[in-house]
Amino acid sequence: MTGLRILLGAAILGGLGAAAPFTPLWLISLVTLAMSTGLVVCGLIILWRGGLVPFGQALFFATGAYTVALSGRWFGVTDAFLLIALAVIMAALVAFVVGFLLAQYREIFFAMLSLALSMILYGVLVKSETLGSTDGVNVAQASFFGMKPRGPGYTFALFWLALGMVFSAWVGVSAYLGSIAGQLAGAIRDNEIRVEYLGISVTRLVHLKLTISAALAGAGGALAALSISHVDPQMAYWTTSGGFVFVTILAGAASVPAAFLGALLFEIVRTIAVALLPGGWQLILGSVLLLTILFVPEGLGSLMIRKRATVSEKGAA
Amino acid sequence: MITAIAIVTDGLVYAAWLFVVAIGLTLIFGVMKILNVAHGAFYAFGAYAAATAIGLYFDRGWPVAGGYLAIATAAIAIGLVMGYILERVFLRRVYGRDEVVVVLITYALFLILEDVLILIWGTDGRSAYQPYTEAGSFTVGGLPLSVYDIGLVGFAGLLAIAASYTIKKTTFGRLLTAVIYDRETAAAFGVDVSRVYTVTFLVGAVLGALGGALTAPKISVTPGLGVEVIVLAFAVVAIGGMGSMEGALVGALIVGLFRAGAVHLIPQLELFSIYAVMALVLVFRPQGLFSRAQPRKI
Numbered sequence: 285m286t287g288l289r290i291l292l293g294a295a296i297l298g299g300l301g302a303a304a305p306f307t308p309l310w311l312i313s314l315v316t317l318a319m320s321t322g323l324v325v326c327g328l329i330i331l332w333r334g335g336l337v338p339f340g341q342a343l344f345f346a347t348g349a350y351t352v353a354l355s356g357r358w359f360g361v362t363d364a365f366l367l368i369a370l371a372v373i374m375a376a377l378v379a380f381v382v383g384f385l386l387a388q389y390r391e392i393f394f395a396m397l398s399l400a401l402s403m404i405l406y407g408v409l410v411k412s413e414t415l416g417s418t419d420g421v422n423v424a425q426a427s428f429f430g431m432k433p434r435g436p437g438y439t440f441a442l443f444w445l446a447l448g449m450v451f452s453a454w455v456g457v458s459a460y461l462g463s464i465a466g467q468l469a470g471a472i473r474d475n476e477i478r479v480e481y482l483g484i485s486v487t488r489l490v491h492l493k494l495t496i497s498a499a500l501a502g503a504g505g506a507l508a509a510l511s512i513s514h515v516d517p518q519m520a521y522w523t524t525s526g527g528f529v530f531v532t533i534l535a536g537a538a539s540v541p542a543a544f545l546g547a548l549l550f551e552i553v554r555t556i557a558v559a560l561l562p563g564g565w566q567l568i569l570g571s572v573l574l575l576t577i578l579f580v581p582e583g584l585g586s587l588m589i590r591k592r593a594t595v596s597e598k599g600a601a
Numbered sequence: 602m603i604t605a606i607a608i609v610t611d612g613l614v615y616a617a618w619l620f621v622v623a624i625g626l627t628l629i630f631g632v633m634k635i636l637n638v639a640h641g642a643f644y645a646f647g648a649y650a651a652a653t654a655i656g657l658y659f660d661r662g663w664p665v666a667g668g669y670l671a672i673a674t675a676a677i678a679i680g681l682v683m684g685y686i687l688e689r690v691f692l693r694r695v696y697g698r699d700e701v702v703v704v705l706i707t708y709a710l711f712l713i714l715e716d717v718l719i720l721i722w723g724t725d726g727r728s729a730y731q732p733y734t735e736a737g738s739f740t741v742g743g744l745p746l747s748v749y750d751i752g753l754v755g756f757a758g759l760l761a762i763a764a765s766y767t768i769k770k771t772t773f774g775r776l777l778t779a780v781i782y783d784r785e786t787a788a789a790f791g792v793d794v795s796r797v798y799t800v801t802f803l804v805g806a807v808l809g810a811l812g813g814a815l816t817a818p819k820i821s822v823t824p825g826l827g828v829e830v831i832v833l834a835f836a837v838v839a840i841g842g843m844g845s846m847e848g849a850l851v852g853a854l855i856v857g858l859f860r861a862g863a864v865h866l867i868p869q870l871e872l873f874s875i876y877a878v879m880a881l882v883l884v885f886r887p888q889g890l891f892s893r894a895q896p897r898k899i
Contacts, residue, residue: 337701389883391700395701395704400836400839400876400883404877406872407872411869411871411872564720566713566715567717570709570712570716573705577706578706
């Protein structure tokens with residue numbers, strides 16, 4: 285990750301931020317929501333590269349979202365930065381605890397056990413009156429360092445906050461993926477016993493990856509909670525996890541920006557699908573997913589990379 | 602005492618239903634190594650097909666006994682049609698790909714089929730209670746017991762015996778066992794693996810549809826009923842060991858009894874109890890109760 289790319293990324297995100305006041309509010313809300321999904325998908329990429337597919341990432345997403353809602357309701361915390369920090373810490377903590385169990389498993393068993401854990405949370409949320417039961421909990425409007433923007437200002441503030449989070453996640457996750465621990469993911473997927481022979485504990489590495497991905501999912505959940513101003517148990521349901529896996533497939537695990545573009549595409553497809561065919565958006569999503577797996581197995585992100593590769597080959601020749 | 606009896610009877614009825622659904626799922630996984638999320642769609646289509654068949658049948662005022670035949674026919678027909686289309690058109694293209702990728706294919710198919718279901722039958726709920734009420738009920742020790750429920754338990758028992766017999770005693774069962782143990786070696790010995798796959802998937806699909814069809818008279822058939830079932834069936838299969846028939850039976854009994862216990866004693870924990878049991882079993886037996894541990898390959 286070069287300084288030039290960081291500058292370029294900052295310029296693009298800064299440009300988006302500057303364009304916000306000239307953009308319709310619904311579009312800004314949609315993009316903010318897409319970014320919250322993108323943050324979760326960033327975390328999924330980290331696991332995905334190690335051959336791990338969690339079907340229960342909604343566990344951490346919902347943990348983050350509920351942390352925001354309940355910190356506001358029970359303790360009167362309204363500062364957005366503090367709320368997000370709390371959500372990230374809570375989600376990472378939950379992942380750290382369940383990680384002792386989950387990091388022992390691979391492949392389909394990892395997927396199923398993480399699914400079971402998220403469904404446990406769903407079961408608790410649905411049945412617990414203090415946690416809002418099926419109705420969920422409303423999220424109070426957050427403040428930003430004491431400032432309390434209202435109306436459109438609030439939407440802008442959240443959007444700028446989201447841009448900042450996306451930037452940090454992008455820099456952080458790219459740095460992690462480039463580090464030795466991140467690079468080992470591919471080796472784990474190919475053959476983890478060989479990695480163990482190198483003297484590295486695969487279990488601890490997976491545990492770390494899980495915790496990082498959960499922190500990102502918690503951040504995504506916090507952003508979603510602030511942006512929707514409401515949390516409900518559906519956020520912990522397995523179809524929510526399925527949606528995250530869906531975006532990861534769509535985007536591919538090749539690059540972090542692809543995760544955000546994929547999430548944006550997902551939200552747009554969903555919005556259009558709901559508008560055009562109110563009862564049929566699952567049909568459209570399912571078809572897109574099916575076609576992606578059958579014909580672009582490495583995800584849409586791989587198309588960009590493949591194209592870039594062929595262009596540079598031509599340039600060299 | 603009466604609570605204990607209620608827990609056992611409710612648990613058995615619930616377990617019987619779970620077993621019918623889960624055995625199809627575990628069969629497909631055992632033979633084809635496909636965790637078939639679309640199983641939930643087989644279940645839902647089976648329920649709707651049965652509700653429609655029951656509606657048509659009883660509207661004409663024909664004898665009650667034939668109504669049960671109508672349920673079975675509807676389930677088998679829809680299971681065969683859907684199973685054939687899914688296996689031939691979609692799954693055939695992805696054999697040999699990563700297990701997780703195949704799961705996602707079936708997840709995509711499940712999403713699509715959920716909406717196709719609504720396009721065909723609409724969003725209104727349907728009820729087809731006649732077979733349930735016509736079967737009557739009687740009272741044991743102050744507890745009403747439905748004859749239909751007892752029939753369900755009997756059917757699940759017969760299914761378990763039939764499955765065990767087919768696998769252990771018939772030629773096809775032995776071929777199946779060979780494919781389960783080692784697909785490539787079985788193919789090398791001349792087993793038509795492709796045909797075994799197709800038959801397995803069709804049988805699994807019919808069982809899924811049958812599970813839905815048998816439940817239809819007991820519930821109001823509404824969209825979205827496949828979603829709950831698939832996660833429950835996963836829990837049963839994971840507890841028992843993926844791909845194991847005995848496992849599906851024991852898993853269904855465990856989940857059925859635990860759920861019934863939770864419903865009667867601490868109703869808040871109904872959903873929680875099922876997944877807590879699953880997580881607990883997986884802590885001690887990651888492969889499930891009846892599955893062989895896989896050797897690690899270097």
